[in-house]
């Protein structure tokens with residue numbers, strides 16, 4: 001059979017070997033053939049070009065590097081459309097935020113909501129307060145999500161519109177923060193609390209939602225992403241994807257984790273179980289996402305020792321037995337489990353629970369833990385022993401300051417903050433790692449994600465502080481974290497590698513991303529992205 005697509009004159013990084021130094025590794029293959037959405041041949045130019053027929057699309061890569069399509073192991077692309085409404089407050093201090101909000105308010109109708117995202121805890125000297133911006137908003141309600149996606153902020157007008165009084169109670173550790181008089185300050189800690197606010201903002205119409213999601217997928221294709229693990233699946237998202245696929249293929253393949261919240265009862269568990277395996281051409285429900293804790297910056301991560309403010313001593317769940325019970329039910333039903341834990345106490349508890357209920361899904365996909373920003377040595381041995389995946393995001397170190405005065409490091413204190421994001425320790429112990437962005441928490445660009453994993457400092461700034469240099473990954477390991485390791489973390493042998501029979505998800509970089517200097521990586525051109533055999537992005541001449 002002739003090929004649909006041939007890419008030749010390339011340096012083919014199959015990502016099949018453990019390291020580029022391994023015997024037999026080398027750019028022996030220069031060409032790949034694709035038929036019916038699958039890779040059908042990986043060999044030298046002459047052998048592969050012989051598969052060309054009159055209708056074959058033949059692309060001369062001009063010596064560029066062909067790698068498997070990149071997989072972001074932790075993302076919120078669908079919910080992210082809602083969360084990234086309004087203005088991006090990234091990197092702004094309090095004055096900058098005021099200016100940006102004033103400009104946005106002036107642009108909007110009198111009764112419109114002012115929305116923003118990516119706000120940094122470090123912008124505030126003291127506690128977060130929503131009324132700090134009232135004088136520039138002209139009476140408009142304000143709804144902001146902090147970059148960590150665990151904290152929301154509303155002004156008094158917004159809280160009133162949402163009916164938030166400060167007397168709310170939650171099934172988990174979520175909190176409407178109040179002052180000494182019991183009046184809400186505007187800070188809404190954890191997702192169920194800030195959803196009360198976001199649910200009051202007028203929804204994005206479905207056609208606009210789909211359009212924005214399609215445009216996000218195109219942008220992701222442009223940086224080399226072909227697959228993503230969606231960490232907050234809800235029924236309405238599945239319906240939206242089904243609707244989207246009526247109009248055409250998704251250009252990012254989605255592996256969906258359904259979101260189980262601590263308050264979800266048995267009826268909801270049964271409903272979620274009935275969604276397992278629900279799929280379209282480009283998406284599939286296969287995981288469960290749960291939060292065992294929150295984030296260090298707000299004191300909601302669950303740590304073995306309290307943080308320097310005396311917080312961080314609790315799980316997000318009021319009843320850990322219930323966490324284990326639902327985990328067991330999901331594992332028995334065939335789901336793969338992904339549990340969020342930033343703190344070491346949470347990680348330890350999850351590993352013990354997984355050991356009791358099963359460390360992998362029925363289909364053999366390993367259970368996972370998300371984030372693991374603080375780990376003890378026993379946690380690391382346990383990860384290696386159980387094969388549980390450490391799904392980590394080294395680029396989340398971008399909010400750290402060299403002198404340890406940032407919210408993350410000052411909460412942890414010097415002893416623990418110097419043991420953060422122990423990616424290499426997990427690998428050295430024989431554990432499994434997958435890398436991701438957690439967009440919109442951090443930037444989705446995997447080149448930036450790989451650069452942070454390699455440099456552990458701001459790429460492009462050699463003067464920037466390096467955080468725990470002994471934890472740096474090699475260029476090849478960083479690429480594995482976004483390809484084969486990420487695929488293995490999903491139990492998928494047909495993704496993240498270039499071999500006959502694999503899904504034809506491919507990315508052509510101008511140069512080898514494993515060899516490109518870490519500081520130059522973020523500017524490395526992405527020449528071509530192929531999803532399921534179809535070119536979805538091209539910057540080829």
Ligand SMILES: [Zn+2]
Pocket residue numbers: 074075076231438
């Ligand atoms: Zn996340």
